[in-house]
Amino acid sequence: xxxxxxxxxxxxxxxxxxxxxxxxxxxQAPPRGEESASALPxxxxxxxxxxxxxxxxxxTTTIVGTVNRGGNGPCxxxxxxxxxQYALYEAKGRALTKGxxxxxxxxxxxxxxxxxTGTLVEVKALAPLR
Numbered sequence: 001x002x003x004x005x006x007x008x009x010x011x012x013x014x015x016x017x018x019x020x021x022x023x024x025x026x027x028q029a030p031p032r033g034e035e036s037a038s039a040l041p042x043x044x045x046x047x048x049x050x051x052x053x054x055x056x057x058x059x060t061t062t063i064v065g066t067v068n069r070g071g072n073g074p075c076x077x078x079x080x081x082x083x084x085q086y087a088l089y090e091a092k093g094r095a096l097t098k099g100x101x102x103x104x105x106x107x108x109x110x111x112x113x114x115x116x117t118g119t120l121v122e123v124k125a126l127a128p129l130r
Contacts (some may be wrong), residue, residue, distance in 0.1 A: 059107070060105050060106065060107055060124055061105070061106055061107070061121070062103060062104070062105055062106075063078065063080060063086060063103070063104045063106055063121070064080065064081070064101075064102070064103045064104075064129070065078045065079050065080040065081065065084075065086070065101070065102070065104075066078065066079055066099060066100070066101050066102075067096050067097065067098055067099065067100045067101075067102060068085075068098060069098070069116055070095075070096045070097045070098040070099075070100070071095070071096065072093055072094070072095050073090055073092075073093025073094055073095075073096070074089055074090050074091060074092070074093040074115075075087065075088065075089055075113075075115035075116060076088040076090070076096050076115070077115075077116050077117070077118060078102065078104065078118070079118075084118075084119075085117055085118035085119070086104075086106075086118045086119050086120075086121055087115035087116045087117065087118040087119065087120045087121070088104060088106070088115065088121060088123050088126075089109055089111060089113065089115050089120065089121070089122050089123065090122075090123035090126065091122075094126075100128055101128070101129040101130075102126055102127065102128050102129060103126070103127050103129055104121075104123055104125070104126050105123070105124045105125040105126075106121035106122060106123055106124060107121065107122050107124060108120075108121060108122075109121055109122040
């Protein structure tokens with residue numbers, strides 16, 4: 001082994017083992033429960049209601065119409081009496097026949113799926129009408 005290789009190996013081993021590392025010992029965190037009070041955040045009472053929604057609940061909308069794309073799901077088509085087209089998504093899926101009149105409790109869908117033409121909504125409850 002050459003001297004330059006020996007020195008490189010010795011330097012690498014010294015570096016990896018931490019021997020010869022200069023500097024003070026790293027500071028240790030205080031044991032749990034012994035933090036100083038000044039290090040903890042201070043909570044303040046709100047001065048006004050929040051300007052943005054603070055929860056992830058969505059308003060449920062009731063939609064009544066006729067199934068124009070049926071099947072076993074999970075996607076269907078629905079057109080309302082005034083001609084508004086909806087693309088329905090129901091996770092559990094069920095058999096819906098074209099022409100069936102239904103009432104749907106739905107929320108705006110955050111899913112990125114293609115359920116056909118119309119406004120994509122997620123079905124929370126669905127009931128056939130007579």
